[in-house]
Amino acid sequence: MKPPRQQPAGGRLWLGAFVCLLLTPMLLGQLPPGTSAQNGIKFPEYDKQTQRLKSLLTGQTAVQQPTGEVLVNSMRVEIYSYDGETRKIDVVVEAPSCTFDFKERVASSPGPLLLRREDGRLLVAGVGFQWRQSSSQLYISNNVQTVIARKPRGL
Amino acid sequence: MKTFLLLSLLAWGGDRALAAATHLANATNQNLLITARTLSYDHTAGIAIYKGDVRVEDPEMIMNCGLMIIRLQLAPKPGATNNPPATNAATATVATNTSTNAAASSGTNTASLAKPAWEFDSRKINSVDAEQDVVIFLKKDKSKASGDKAVFTSGTGKMELTGNSYIETENGYLVGDIIIWDRNANTLNATNPRTVLRSDLKGRTNRVVQPAPAPGGNK
Numbered sequence: 001m002k003p004p005r006q007q008p009a010g011g012r013l014w015l016g017a018f019v020c021l022l023l024t025p026m027l028l029g030q031l032p033p034g035t036s037a038q039n040g041i042k043f044p045e046y047d048k049q050t051q052r053l054k055s056l057l058t059g060q061t062a063v064q065q066p067t068g069e070v071l072v073n074s075m076r077v078e079i080y081s082y083d084g085e086t087r088k089i090d091v092v093v094e095a096p097s098c099t100f101d102f103k104e105r106v107a108s109s110p111g112p113l114l115l116r117r118e119d120g121r122l123l124v125a126g127v128g129f130q131w132r133q134s135s136s137q138l139y140i141s142n143n144v145q146t147v148i149a150r151k152p153r154g155l
Numbered sequence: 156m157k158t159f160l161l162l163s164l165l166a167w168g169g170d171r172a173l174a175a176a177t178h179l180a181n182a183t184n185q186n187l188l189i190t191a192r193t194l195s196y197d198h199t200a201g202i203a204i205y206k207g208d209v210r211v212e213d214p215e216m217i218m219n220c221g222l223m224i225i226r227l228q229l230a231p232k233p234g235a236t237n238n239p240p241a242t243n244a245a246t247a248t249v250a251t252n253t254s255t256n257a258a259a260s261s262g263t264n265t266a267s268l269a270k271p272a273w274e275f276d277s278r279k280i281n282s283v284d285a286e287q288d289v290v291i292f293l294k295k296d297k298s299k300a301s302g303d304k305a306v307f308t309s310g311t312g313k314m315e316l317t318g319n320s321y322i323e324t325e326n327g328y329l330v331g332d333i334i335i336w337d338r339n340a341n342t343l344n345a346t347n348p349r350t351v352l353r354s355d356l357k358g359r360t361n362r363v364v365q366p367a368p369a370p371g372g373n374k
Contacts, residue, residue, distance in 0.1 A: 079198050081277055090198070091276045115196070122275060126194060136198040144205065146189035148273055 037061035041072065045105065045133045053087065055079045055133055057100065057107060069099040075107060077131060089118050093131060093138060105133040113140060121149040187213045187273055191223070201227035201278060209285070215294055220305070221287025227278040273309075283307040289316070298324040300336065312339035320345075327352040 041062040045055045059072035077093040094116075098109040108130040115124040115138065124147075126140035192207025203225040211218040273280045284306050291300040303318025316322070316334040322343060323329075331345030 079276075088277070117276060124194065124196075138194075138196040138198070140194040140196075142192065144189075144191045144194040146187075146191075146194070146205075148187040148189070148275065150185055150187070150273065 107131040123147045218291045220285040220289040224284040228281045
């Protein structure tokens with residue numbers, strides 16, 4: 001009986017390296033500069049102590065910029081709070097676009113931004129922002145308008 | 156500014172932006188409106204800091220200041236209930252020279268900024284610190300309070316004014332080192348108070364009440 005043909009070890013190594021090279025940008029949510037946009041990107045942030053999801057930045061499309069940042073269109077950041085083990089969306093931050101520094105985990109834009117509660121009882125609008133995902137800090141630099149609806153009594 | 160933001164939101168487009176713009180446009184007097192130049196919001200620490208031409212308007216009052224810090228309750232209390240609405244506690248202005256308790260005749264339903272009915276994110280507002288030329292107008296009776304710093308505490312419903320603190324009502328005005336305004340009980344407590352009563356609404360002063368000397372203190 002003829003023994004199965006074996007690939008040379010060096011060939012398999014090269015094949016593995018090639019596959020990794022292809023997958024790495026996808027895993028990191030990045031694309032090489034100049035390539036087409038990647039759809040449906042997600043950048044989660046976990047609490048280092050509890051390992052629970054603190055926030056999730058998503059975008060409709062993302063394009064790698066020559067500066068190393070990622071241009072994200074239709075940015076949405078969900079910031080979570082926990083009631084015991086139950087995760088709920090605390091507030092949502094939305095912007096038409098932003099640049100995201102993957103290393104620093106910072107999203108920023110000179111454009112408009114909305115921060116709101118899911119139930120609509122809080123709405124913050126402003127122009128120009130910086131979102132530090134690792135520390136869950138949002139800075140709005142101009143024309144901040146906030147509307148807080150009174151909580152119905154008895155709740 | 157509101158119009159500018161509405162236009163910006165509409166220019167942005169999208170259902171959510173449109174809904175938000177509609178929400179802003181329909182913001183009624185039942186809501187708390189805050190405008191400022193900048194906002195720093197730390198979700199982890201539960202702090203929101205408004206800076207620059209801060210204006211706060213709620214159903215009962217308007218406040219202007221340069222800096223406002225909102226502190227949120229870090230651990231929401233499940234099952235906590237809100238206090239019932241305060242009733243009008245209008246009384247005649249009586250300021251004694253021995254007491255540090257002067258009744259304010261604001262006659263205002265005192266549910267306001269620091270009431271626990273207000274939440275920022277999912278957490279209740281614990282306290283609000285207003286600094287830098289704080290001026291507060293009560294809508295109902297046009298009374299006015301000012302000071303270098305005002306601290307609202309949600310749990311007690313009290314506002315503490317410090318630094319050139321001054322409160323003026325239709326019956327007179329009160330100057331003190333520290334003025335504590337209990338918005339639920341509608342009373343004023345002041346340390347080292349100087350109260351001036353008016354005989355009419357035109358501002359004619361007919362009596363100045365000086366603080367009583369401290370017991371055992373030097374005159």
